[in-house]
Amino acid sequence: MRRARFARAVEKAAAPPERAxxxxxxxxxxxxxESTDEDSLLxxxxxxxxxxxxxxxxxHLIAGGAFLWLHSGGGSSQLMMIAxxxxxxxLLDVAAALALHFRDRLGLKPHSVVRGLCxxxxxxxxxxxxxxxxxxxxxxxxxxxxxxxxxxxxxMMATIxxxxxxxxxxxxxxxxxxxxxxxxxxxSVVTATALLSPLIIGYTLxxxxxxxxxxxxxLNLDAEARKALNFVDEFENTGRGWFWETNAEGTLSxxxxxxxxxxxxxxxxxxxxxxxxxxxxxxxxDTVAQSKTLGFHLSARFPFSDVVVRAASDEDIHWSLSxxxxxxxxxxxxxxxxxxxxxxxxRRSEQEITRLARFDSLTGLPNRAMMRQMLDEALRNxxxxxxxxxxxxxxxxRFKNVNDTLGHPVxxxxxxxxxxxxxxxxxxxxxxxxxxxxxFKAVLPGTVDIGLLESLARTLIxxxxxxxxxxxxxxxxxxxxxVAIGDPGRCTADSLIRDADLAL
Numbered sequence: 001m002r003r004a005r006f007a008r009a010v011e012k013a014a015a016p017p018e019r020a021x022x023x024x025x026x027x028x029x030x031x032x033x034e035s036t037d038e039d040s041l042l043x044x045x046x047x048x049x050x051x052x053x054x055x056x057x058x059x060h061l062i063a064g065g066a067f068l069w070l071h072s073g074g075g076s077s078q079l080m081m082i083a084x085x086x087x088x089x090x091l092l093d094v095a096a097a098l099a100l101h102f103r104d105r106l107g108l109k110p111h112s113v114v115r116g117l118c119x120x121x122x123x124x125x126x127x128x129x130x131x132x133x134x135x136x137x138x139x140x141x142x143x144x145x146x147x148x149x150x151x152x153x154x155x156m157m158a159t160i161x162x163x164x165x166x167x168x169x170x171x172x173x174x175x176x177x178x179x180x181x182x183x184x185x186x187x188s189v190v191t192a193t194a195l196l197s198p199l200i201i202g203y204t205l206x207x208x209x210x211x212x213x214x215x216x217x218x219l220n221l222d223a224e225a226r227k228a229l230n231f232v233d234e235f236e237n238t239g240r241g242w243f244w245e246t247n248a249e250g251t252l253s254x255x256x257x258x259x260x261x262x263x264x265x266x267x268x269x270x271x272x273x274x275x276x277x278x279x280x281x282x283x284x285x286d287t288v289a290q291s292k293t294l295g296f297h298l299s300a301r302f303p304f305s306d307v308v309v310r311a312a313s314d315e316d317i318h319w320s321l322s323x324x325x326x327x328x329x330x331x332x333x334x335x336x337x338x339x340x341x342x343x344x345x346x347r348r349s350e351q352e353i354t355r356l357a358r359f360d361s362l363t364g365l366p367n368r369a370m371m372r373q374m375l376d377e378a379l380r381n382x383x384x385x386x387x388x389x390x391x392x393x394x395x396x397x398r399f400k401n402v403n404d405t406l407g408h409p410v411x412x413x414x415x416x417x418x419x420x421x422x423x424x425x426x427x428x429x430x431x432x433x434x435x436x437x438x439x440f441k442a443v444l445p446g447t448v449d450i451g452l453l454e455s456l457a458r459t460l461i462x463x464x465x466x467x468x469x470x471x472x473x474x475x476x477x478x479x480x481x482x483v484a485i486g487d488p489g490r491c492t493a494d495s496l497i498r499d500a501d502l503a504l
């Protein structure tokens with residue numbers, strides 16, 4: 001119980017808060033981020049401010065032009081006091097727009113950009129207050145009212161553009177409140193500005209807290225997605241298996257490159273093809289049954305596991321497939337998603353193990369167990385056909401001397417050449433195998449003619465006794481041979497082997 005409570009406490013402590021606090025939201029944009037995730041989140045927030053300086057520049061250009069036109073009747077000194085700050089405002093607008101646009105190239109940190117924007121808004125606000133103060137000197141009352149309306153419109157545009165950032169909103173409302181106190185003597189204007197300022201900042205804080213929470217949730221989801229992709233990549237790179245996915249129509253919407261390698265193409269080339277097109281219809285009876293099972297599960301939208309199929313490839317490739325149907329929250333079928341394993345090497349290994357269990361690894365001839373099985377089958381067939389069966393036991397002479405004098409590699413090469421000569425002599429008369437060492441056995445089913453058997457025996461001895469040329473050595477050996485003939489239905493394998501051994 002304590003461990004469970006401790007684990008929940010650790011998980012709760014490690015998880016980011018659902019909502020940012022008021023203080024955190026207020027200073028989030030200007031405080032140096034404590035992690036890369038916070039830095040990424042702030043970068044997303046700044047992306048919404050990319051065009052803010054340009055929009056303010058157009059506002060300032062229009063308002064500034066109108067302001068100069070209203071005061072064109074004033075003196076040159078007054079126009080100069082208005083024109084110079086307005087020009088400086090436009091220069092700041094251009095500088096801010098360029099900094100926002102090229103912030104990545106300039107290597108500007110996100111929080112540094114927001115700090116710069118705060119200084120930019122404060123400076124622009126102060127310059128507009130100076131412009132308004134300069135324009136109020138010796139200006140008719142109606143022109144003063146229009147001027148204040150233009151300044152108010154610019155302040156409203158700045159408020160709209162800074163609404164996503166509490167720090168920018170705080171700077172903008174402070175400039176507006178200071179300007180209203182300085183430029184107007186109307187208590188109603190000052191009061192309205194004072195009342196609107198906390199409302200704007202409060203609204204901005206609510207939006208920032210929501211946006212920060214949504215951004216953190218998105219970062220967590222992205223992190224989980226990256227982990228899942230890393231697991232998928234690691235699994236696929238191990239070669240243990242691959243993933244596949246289809247849509248509701250059965251066409252592939254995702255496939256691992258490992259599967260595509262079996263068809264010598266890229267994974268994207270298989271997308272849009274029917275999944276069943278990747279399976280071969282020219283298979284063995286067992287695999288056909290497995291394919292029918294797979295077809296049933298796909299059509300019935302039923303999970304399946306470890307279904308062995310053959311790939312529709314020029315090579316002998318076999319897969320083990322598992323899959324699960326995908327449904328949305330309304331129960332609508334979306335397709336299948338599953339995993340596959342390449343069984344080709346495994347099947348080759350199994351075939352090799354089977355071959356090694358039945359055949360001699362050195363000569364490739366059937367081994368002792370295989371020859372005994374073949375003799376049993378030959379005798380059973382002889383009983384049905386009422387025709388006997390012959391058995392040769394062959395022993396090499398002087399083979400031990402070759403091993404002792406020239407070494408085992410030469411002896412192995414000699415055994416391989418002997419095996420080839422034995423097979424060549426027997427041809428279709430029977431099957432020859434190696435019992436071990438220098439002993440061989442030949443089963444001749446249905447062959448009981450003594451003249452033919454004698455001829456085959458003499459030819460075997462003659463061929464085995466011919467000289468061999470192995471690694472520059474001339475090797476000469478001989479052969480001894482025992483023959484036994486089994487009457488149909490009246491002898492066993494053991495008795496036939498005993499008789500042939502006695503004859504040898």
